[in-house]
Amino acid sequence: MISFLTISIIQATVAIATPLYIGALGGLFNERVGVVNVGLDGIMLSGAFAAAITSYYTQSAWMGVLAALTVGALLGLLHAAICIEFKADHVVSGVAINILASSLTVFLLQLLFNNKGQSPSAPKIGQISNLDSIPILGPILNNMSYLTIIGLVLILLSHFFLYRTKMGLRLRSVGENPYAAQSLGIPVRRYMYLSVIVGCALVGLAGAFLSIGMLNVFTKNMTAGRGYIALAAMICGRWTPLGSLGASVFFGYVLAWQMNAQGLAIPAQILEIIPYLTTIIVLAFVAKRARGPAHVGKIFAPSEH
Amino acid sequence: MNTSRLKHFFWQIFPSVLAVLSALLIGAAIIFAIGENPLQAYAAMFQGAFGDPSSWAETLQRATPYIFGGLAFSIATRSGLFNIGIEGQMYVGAIAGAIVGFSIHNIPAFLHIALALAAAALAGYVWAIIPALLKVKSGVHEVISTIMLNYVAYALTAYLTVRVFHEPGAVAQTYKVDPSAILPALMPPNKLNTGFIIAIVLAIVIYGFLFYTPWGYNLRVTGLNPGAGRYAGIKSTRIVLRAMLMSGAIAGLMGAERSLGIYGRFINSFSPGYGFTAIAVSLLGQNHPLGIIPAAILFGAFENGASFMSLQVNVPRELGLILEALIIVFIAAEHFFRDGLRSMLKGDKS
Numbered sequence: 001m002i003s004f005l006t007i008s009i010i011q012a013t014v015a016i017a018t019p020l021y022i023g024a025l026g027g028l029f030n031e032r033v034g035v036v037n038v039g040l041d042g043i044m045l046s047g048a049f050a051a052a053i054t055s056y057y058t059q060s061a062w063m064g065v066l067a068a069l070t071v072g073a074l075l076g077l078l079h080a081a082i083c084i085e086f087k088a089d090h091v092v093s094g095v096a097i098n099i100l101a102s103s104l105t106v107f108l109l110q111l112l113f114n115n116k117g118q119s120p121s122a123p124k125i126g127q128i129s130n131l132d133s134i135p136i137l138g139p140i141l142n143n144m145s146y147l148t149i150i151g152l153v154l155i156l157l158s159h160f161f162l163y164r165t166k167m168g169l170r171l172r173s174v175g176e177n178p179y180a181a182q183s184l185g186i187p188v189r190r191y192m193y194l195s196v197i198v199g200c201a202l203v204g205l206a207g208a209f210l211s212i213g214m215l216n217v218f219t220k221n222m223t224a225g226r227g228y229i230a231l232a233a234m235i236c237g238r239w240t241p242l243g244s245l246g247a248s249v250f251f252g253y254v255l256a257w258q259m260n261a262q263g264l265a266i267p268a269q270i271l272e273i274i275p276y277l278t279t280i281i282v283l284a285f286v287a288k289r290a291r292g293p294a295h296v297g298k299i300f301a302p303s304e305h
Numbered sequence: 306m307n308t309s310r311l312k313h314f315f316w317q318i319f320p321s322v323l324a325v326l327s328a329l330l331i332g333a334a335i336i337f338a339i340g341e342n343p344l345q346a347y348a349a350m351f352q353g354a355f356g357d358p359s360s361w362a363e364t365l366q367r368a369t370p371y372i373f374g375g376l377a378f379s380i381a382t383r384s385g386l387f388n389i390g391i392e393g394q395m396y397v398g399a400i401a402g403a404i405v406g407f408s409i410h411n412i413p414a415f416l417h418i419a420l421a422l423a424a425a426a427l428a429g430y431v432w433a434i435i436p437a438l439l440k441v442k443s444g445v446h447e448v449i450s451t452i453m454l455n456y457v458a459y460a461l462t463a464y465l466t467v468r469v470f471h472e473p474g475a476v477a478q479t480y481k482v483d484p485s486a487i488l489p490a491l492m493p494p495n496k497l498n499t500g501f502i503i504a505i506v507l508a509i510v511i512y513g514f515l516f517y518t519p520w521g522y523n524l525r526v527t528g529l530n531p532g533a534g535r536y537a538g539i540k541s542t543r544i545v546l547r548a549m550l551m552s553g554a555i556a557g558l559m560g561a562e563r564s565l566g567i568y569g570r571f572i573n574s575f576s577p578g579y580g581f582t583a584i585a586v587s588l589l590g591q592n593h594p595l596g597i598i599p600a601a602i603l604f605g606a607f608e609n610g611a612s613f614m615s616l617q618v619n620v621p622r623e624l625g626l627i628l629e630a631l632i633i634v635f636i637a638a639e640h641f642f643r644d645g646l647r648s649m650l651k652g653d654k655s
Contacts, residue, residue: 038389038448078634086638091387091448095584096633102578103626110621111339228452235449269464276453280435283445297446 007139009256014140014148015214017252019044022151023206023230024237024244025158026072029199031239032162033192034175034295035083038094041227042101043075043200047207049105049119052218053112056122065125065147065208072204075101076197084192087299098227106220119218125208145213147205154202158241171195175293178300188300206230232279239292251275321589321596324635325603332628336620346618350625353613354606360613362495366567368605369497370395372504373559374583375590375597376511377552382592383515384548385528390436390451391556392580393458394429398557399564400462401428403571404470406482406564414485421486422503422561429557430550432458437549441542447549459574466573477573488566500562505598507555512594524548556580585633604629 023044030037037043047068055064075097082093110116128144162168173181174191182188210226211218233251237243251274258271333343354364374391381388402425409417435454439445463477470479488498515521527544559579564571586604590596611625 036448038452082634082637088637088639089387091389092584092588092633092637095389095581096630096637099578099581099585099626100630100634103623103630107621107623107627110623116621225456228456231449232453267464267468269460269467272460273457276456280439280445280450280453283449284439284443 004257006260009253009260010140011143012256012259013249013252014144015252016255017248018145018148018151018213019206019209019226020230020233020248020251021155021245022147022209023203023227024234024248025151025155025241026199026202026204026206027231027234028158028239028241028244029195029202030076030079031234031292031296032172032175033195034178034293034298034300035080035192035196036090036094036297037079037196037200038091038231039075039079039097039101039227040094040203040231041223041225042094042098043072043203044207044210044227044230045101045105045221045223046075047072047204048211048222049108049207049218050204051208052119052122052211053108055124055212056120059123061123061125061212064122064212065205068204068208069201070204072207073197073201075204076200077193079200080193080196083196084189084300087301090297102221105218109218109220117220119211121216122212122218124212124216145209147209147213151205151209152245155241155245162241172293175295178295179302182302188302192300203227203230229275232275235292236279236282251278254278317591317593318596320636320639321591321600324589324632324639327635328628328631331631332624335624335627339620341618341620346614346620346624349614349617350607350610352610353617354610356613358492359495360609362492362497364602364605364609365501366495366497366605367608368601369501369504369562369566370559370579371583371586371601371604372501372508372598373555373562374580375586375601376504376508376594377555377559378584378587379590379592379594379597380511380515380524380555381548381552382587383528384524384545386440386545386549386552387448388433388436388451388549388552388556389448389581389584390433390454391552391559391583392576392578393451393455394432394553394556395560395563395576395580396455396458396462397432397560398425398429399560399575400465400479400571401425401557402486402561403479403482403564404465406486407470407480407570409486410483412485417483417485418488418565421482421565422558425557425561425564426554427557429560430554432557433549433553437546437553440549441546455580462571463573466571470571472570478568479571481570482565486565487569488562490566496567498562498566500566503558504562507558508594508598515594559583582629585629585636588636589632 023040027037027040050071051064051068054067055061079093079097082088083090106116109119113119126146128141162172170181170186171191174186174188178188207223210222229251233247234244236247254271254274258268336343336346353360355361377391378388402421405421405424409420432454436447436450439450440447466477466479472478472480488500491497491499491501515525524544527541563575568575582604586600587597590600607625607628611622614620615622
C-alpha cells in the first residue's frame with residue numbers, strides 16, 4: 001500500500017524543503033532589486049563547504065554557520081560588483097560563480113584533507129529533541145534542525161520587511177524601476193548591493209544546512225542542483241517569501257514521497273522530473289501574470305549628467 | 306589587412322587575452338600560496354598539454370566538446386538568447402546517437418554514422434523546441450526553462466539507461482554501439498576522433514553563415530537590437546526560434562561525439578559539465594565561431610596540462626578548472642577593462 005502522509009514522509013519533506021526555502025528566499029532578495037542570480041547553486045555549495053570545514057576546525061557548528069553566511073556574503077559582493085559595477089551580464093556572472101565554486105571546493109578538499117570526495121566529519125547543528133510526549137506534533141517536531149526553525153522565522157521576517165516596512169517598499173521599487181526610485185532619492189545602488197549581499201548570505205546558510213544540518217560532512221558537489229530547484233521554487237512562489245515557502249514544501253513533499261515510494265510501478269527517475277516540470281508548466285501558464293520584478297536582469301546605468 | 310581592421314581585431318581579442326593573463330596571474334598566486342613554484346607548475350602544465358604529439362591529441366580530444374558547445378552557445382547568444390540548456394540538449398543527443406548506434410545493424414559505416422549523428426542533432430533540436438516556443442509564445446525566460454529542462458534530460462536519460470537499454474552489470478550504461486557507428490579515431494590509442502574534424506568544419510560553416518549570408522546578418526541584427534530589426538522588416542521571433550533550434554542541434558552533435566567517439570555507448574551522467582564550461586569557451590572566444598576554436602583548445606590544454614602538472618608538483622589538478630572559472634569572471638567584467646583602457650589611451654575622463 002502506498003502511504004501519502006506518514007511521520008517519516010513529513011520529516012523528510014521538512015528536511016528537503018529547508019535548504020530550498022532558505023535558498024529561494026536568498027534568491028528573492030537578489031531578484032527583488034533586479035539582479036538575476038543563477039549562481040545560487042555555487043553559492044550554496046560554497047556555504048556548505050565553509051560550514052563543514054569551519055565546524056571541523058573549530059569543533060563548533062555555529063561557527064560553521066557563521067562561516068557559511070560570510071562566504072555567501074562575499075560571493076554576493078562579487079556578484080553584485082560584477083553586475084552593478086562592471087555592468088556585466090548577470091547570467092554570465094552566475095555561471096562563473098557556479099564553475100568557480102565546484103572547482104575551488106574540490107581543490108581545497110584535496111589540499112586540506114588529501115581527499116577529493118569529502119571532508120572529515122564535523123559537529124552538526126543541534127535539533128529539537130525530547131518532544132515525544134506531545135501527541136501528533138511531537139514526533140514531527142522531534143529531530144527537526146534548529147536551522148529549519150530559523151529559516152521559517154526568516155521567511156516571516158522577510159515577508160513583514162518587504163510588505164510592511166518603508167524600506168521593504170523601497171527595495172521592491174528598485175527592482176521594478178530603479179530610475180524612478182532614484183529620482184525619488186532612494187539610494188538605488190546601496191539597496192542593490194545590500195540586498196544581493198544579504199540574499200547570498202542566506203543562500204550560504206542554506207548550504208550550511210546541507211553539510212552540517214542534515215549530515216555532518218561536506219561531499220563533492222553535494223548541492224546536486226538544489227540551487228536551481230530553489231530558483232524554481234522562488235519563481236513558482238512568484239517572488240514572494242510565503243509563496244517560495246509553499247513551493248519549496250511542495251517540491252520537498254514530491255521528493256520525499258518519491259524516496260518513500262521506491263520500488264513502485266513509477267520509476268524514481270520519472271518522479272524526479274516533477275519539480276522541474278511543475279516549474280515549466282507554471283511558467284507556461286502564468287508567465288504573463290506571474291512576472292518577476294520588471295527590471296530584473298537588466299543593467300542599471302543611470303546617466304551621469 | 307589595413308590598420309583599421311587590425312585595430313578592430315585588437316579590440317576584439319584584447320579583453321580575452323587580458324582575461325587569460327589575469328586568470329594565470331591569480332592562479333600563480335594560488336600556487337605560490339600553497340608553497341609551490343608557479344613557473345615550475347605552469348611549465349609542467351604546458352608540457353603536459355603540448356609536450357609531444359600524444360599530449361596534443363589528448364588536448365584536442367578534450368577541446369572537442371567545447372568547440373561544439375561553444376558554437377551552440379554562440380549562435381543562440383548572437384540572436385539574443387542565453388542557452389544555458391546545452392548540457393541537457395547534449396545528453397539527449399548523446400543517447401539518441403547511441404540508440405541508433407546499437408539498434409541498427411549491417412549497414413555501411415558512413416551511413417550508420419550519418420544516421421546516428423542525424424538522430425543526435427534531431428534530439429537536441431527537439432529538446433530546444435520547448436524553451437524556444439515557451440519564449441516566443443508565453444514569454445518564459447529561456448534561462449529558467451532551459452535550466453529546468455536540463456534536469457528533465459538528466460532524469461530521462463537516466464531512466465532510459467537504467468530501465469530500458471541497460472547493459473547488465475553494475476554500471477549505469479547502455480549497450481555498446483556497433484563498430485560501424487563508431488567515429489574513427491585520428492591518432493590511436495588516443496580517443497581523439499573524427500568528431501574533432503566535424504567540429505572544425507562546423508565552426509567554419511557557421512562563420513560563413515553568420516557573416517556572409519543575409520540570414521546570418523538578420524540573426525546578428527536581431528540579437529544586437531530586436532527593435533531595430535523589426536523596423537528593417539526582420540521577423541525577429543522566427544529568427545530567435547531558428548537560432549535556438551540550431552543551437553540545440555549542435556549541442557546534440559556535441560553529445561554524439563562523446564557517445565560515438567569516446568565511450569562507444571551512453572554512460573549515465575558522463576559529463577563533468579561540458580555544457581556549462583562551453584559557455585565560458587564561447588565568451589572567451591567573443592562568441593565568434595573562429596574565436597571559439599583557440600578558446601576551446603586553451604581549455605582542453607588547461608585540463609589536460611593540469612592532470613600532468615598534478616603528478617609533477619604538489620598542486621591539485623582542479624587548478625585547471627579554477628583557471629577556467631577565473632577567466633569567465635574576468636570576461637564578465639570585460640567592458641569595464643575595455644572602456645577603462647580606451648579612455649586611458651584617449652586620455653579623456655568623461
